[in-house]
Amino acid sequence: xxxxxxxxxxxxxxxxxxxxxxxxxxxxxxxxxxxxxxxxxxxxxxxxxxxxxxxxxxxxxxxxxxxxxxxxxxxxxxxxxxxxxxxxxxxxxxxxxxxxxxxxxxxxxxxxxxxxxxxxxxxxxxxxxxxxxxxxxxxxxxxxxxxxxxxxxxxxxxxxxxxxxxxxxxxxxxxxxxxxxxxxxxxxxxxxxxxxxxxxxxxxxxxxxxxxxxxxxxxxxxxxxxxxxxxxxxxxxxxxxxxxxxxxxxxxxxxxxxxxxxxxxxxxxxxxxxxxxxxxxxxxxxxxxxxxxxx
Amino acid sequence: xxxxxxxxxxxxxxxxxxxxxxxxxxxxxxxxxxxxxxxxxxxxxxxxxxxxxxxxxxxxxxxxxxxxxxxxxxxxxxxxxxxxxxxxxxxxxxxxxxxxxxxxxxxxxxxxxxxxxxxxxxxxxxxxxxxxxxxxxxxxxxxxxxxxxxxxxxxxxxxxxxxxxxxxxxxxxxxxxxxxxxxxxxxxxxxxxxxxxxxxxxxxxxxxxxxxxxxxxxxxxxxxxxxxxxxxxxxxxxxxxxxxxxxxxxxxxxxxxxxxxxxxxxxxxxxxxxxxxxxxxxxxx
Numbered sequence: 001x002x003x004x005x006x007x008x009x010x011x012x013x014x015x016x017x018x019x020x021x022x023x024x025x026x027x028x029x030x031x032x033x034x035x036x037x038x039x040x041x042x043x044x045x046x047x048x049x050x051x052x053x054x055x056x057x058x059x060x061x062x063x064x065x066x067x068x069x070x071x072x073x074x075x076x077x078x079x080x081x082x083x084x085x086x087x088x089x090x091x092x093x094x095x096x097x098x099x100x101x102x103x104x105x106x107x108x109x110x111x112x113x114x115x116x117x118x119x120x121x122x123x124x125x126x127x128x129x130x131x132x133x134x135x136x137x138x139x140x141x142x143x144x145x146x147x148x149x150x151x152x153x154x155x156x157x158x159x160x161x162x163x164x165x166x167x168x169x170x171x172x173x174x175x176x177x178x179x180x181x182x183x184x185x186x187x188x189x190x191x192x193x194x195x196x197x198x199x200x201x202x203x204x205x206x207x208x209x210x211x212x213x214x215x216x217x218x219x220x221x222x223x224x225x226x227x228x229x230x231x232x233x234x235x236x237x238x239x240x241x242x243x244x245x246x247x248x249x250x251x252x253x254x255x256x257x258x259x260x261x262x263x264x265x266x267x268x269x270x271x272x273x274x275x276x277x278x279x280x281x282x283x284x285x286x287x288x289x290x291x292x293x294x295x
Numbered sequence: 296x297x298x299x300x301x302x303x304x305x306x307x308x309x310x311x312x313x314x315x316x317x318x319x320x321x322x323x324x325x326x327x328x329x330x331x332x333x334x335x336x337x338x339x340x341x342x343x344x345x346x347x348x349x350x351x352x353x354x355x356x357x358x359x360x361x362x363x364x365x366x367x368x369x370x371x372x373x374x375x376x377x378x379x380x381x382x383x384x385x386x387x388x389x390x391x392x393x394x395x396x397x398x399x400x401x402x403x404x405x406x407x408x409x410x411x412x413x414x415x416x417x418x419x420x421x422x423x424x425x426x427x428x429x430x431x432x433x434x435x436x437x438x439x440x441x442x443x444x445x446x447x448x449x450x451x452x453x454x455x456x457x458x459x460x461x462x463x464x465x466x467x468x469x470x471x472x473x474x475x476x477x478x479x480x481x482x483x484x485x486x487x488x489x490x491x492x493x494x495x496x497x498x499x500x501x502x503x504x505x506x507x508x509x510x511x512x513x514x515x516x517x518x519x520x521x522x523x524x525x526x527x528x529x530x531x532x533x534x535x536x537x538x539x540x541x542x543x544x545x546x547x548x549x550x551x552x553x554x555x556x557x558x559x560x561x562x563x564x565x566x567x568x569x570x571x572x573x574x575x576x577x578x579x580x
Binding site: 184186187189190192193194195196200204205208209211287290291292293 | 373375392393394395397398399401403405406407408409410419420423424452453454455
């Protein structure tokens with residue numbers, strides 16, 4: 001006590017006061033509309049489009065400086081090639097083929113991982129099974145299974161679906177399972193308190209409660225599937241008359257149509273961007289963001 | 296002395312009959328219940344041979360310091376834990392698993408389902424239990440929400456509500472189910488003092504309106520006396536019944552009164568004497 005008194009003096013006793021509430025008038029303009037520029041730049045799409053424009057301009061300038069259309073066609077050449085291939089060429093057909101295969105594989109992968117994770121949360125054996133399988137197969141690149149798939153299923157869609165399922169199922173299961181495990185104890189008890197059990201408990205409580213992780217897993221799974229498919233198509237075309245996007249890229253490289261190769265790659269990028277920024281973003285906005293689970 | 300106590304008992308029974316017509320048999324019976332749970336290294340005995348009866352329209356409070364197993368006891372009654380010994384009976388049926396006849400209000404604010412609006416949160420358990428149809432559940436939910444004064448907030452998601460509002464939704468959700476007994480696990484403990492007081496008042500008003508049976512867990516002596524009609528005092532390590540006291544005559548308005556203070560002091564001494572025994576043990580370790 002004495003020590004404290006010698007080091008710091010008592011605070012001075014100050015007069016008290018009580019204020020009346022005043023009208024604040026002009027300064028009380030609590031809300032102010034944002035300026036047009038502020039509103040314009042607050043759109044994510046606007047800012048991202050700006051980045052893309054900068055990249056395109058840089059590409060165009062560099063290509064013109066290099067002047068080697070065989071190695072690096074300029075952005076404008078690629079863009080017109082893309083346009084032409086879409087309107088008169090086979091690009092749209094090829095893209096549709098690829099997307100069809102992709103959707104089949106992706107949905108099969110999702111279904112399989114739903115079964116696996118449901119098993120994993122309901123039984124101890126299922127839990128061990130999922131942990132072991134993910135630990136074994138998650139590090140294995142899907143494309144490494146392609147030779148085996150070709151041996152088993154032959155050239156064609158089944159082989160492609162097989163490798164896509166492999167690339168989707170582990171990523172999605174891992175994320176979903178982590179999501180299930182991190183559902184709060186209170187929410188679990190609340191669900192059980194309502195009398196939810198078994199499959200209803202998983203569907204009505206665990207899945208929505210873990211939806212943020214599930215969605216993250218679905219995104220990763222989508223990217224894996226997309227990459228695997230393009231790579232697999234580069235190795236072989238689909239047996240029937242029309243191949244996919246990967247085959248399209250491979251064909252055009254063989255014929256040294258570099259602008260078309262770039263057009264094919266652009267298509268891959270555009271579809272990736274669309275799925276990410278339209279489909280997944282919409283799902284996010286309507287679910288986890290609306291529910292306040294993610295900012 | 297004997298005559299006096301039996302007279303007292305009669306009086307008590309008369310009170311019980313008056314408050315809950317026709318319910319002389321207890322709604323909930325906890326009979327010699329020992330609850331244990333495992334941690335990574337120990338087997339902890341949370342409660343040891345605890346017995347009590349809850350009658351219809353009781354505001355029964357489990358009061359005790361932390362470690363007296365009151366929350367564990369509530370989990371046992373809710374059916375999340377099985378007693379190692381003894382029985383928990385609800386209307387003569389032994390409790391074995393969680394169920395909607397014992398709706399629970401938790402302390403944590405995340406007990407509401409974040410993917411459902413306030414209204415849907417209240418409707419959901421009614422639909423799950425299958426006791427009510429779609430339109431009937433909706434009407435009941437709207438009525439329950441109106442009772443806790445949240446009608447304006449029906450379409451909001453829980454993350455947009457304050458802590459007190461979330462607890463009110465949880466209470467509405469539980470009440471709409473018409474449980475045989477409403478279990479409340481320190482529902483107001485995480486609220487600020489002003490909100491807590493308001494919630495206690497609202498809960499009492501709601502009880503006067505609806506006269507539901509509730510079992511309320513708290514570690515606040517004051518809250519126990521104000522909210523409860525009967526208080527079970529538990530002593531810690533392991534939880535054992537120390538006393539069962541009446542508090543139906545006290546509310547917020549009696550808080551400064553001498554009888555209130557007297558009861559407060561009695562309970563405080565009961566709990567405090569335990570703590571004195573505990574201190575040297577901790578000192579040794």
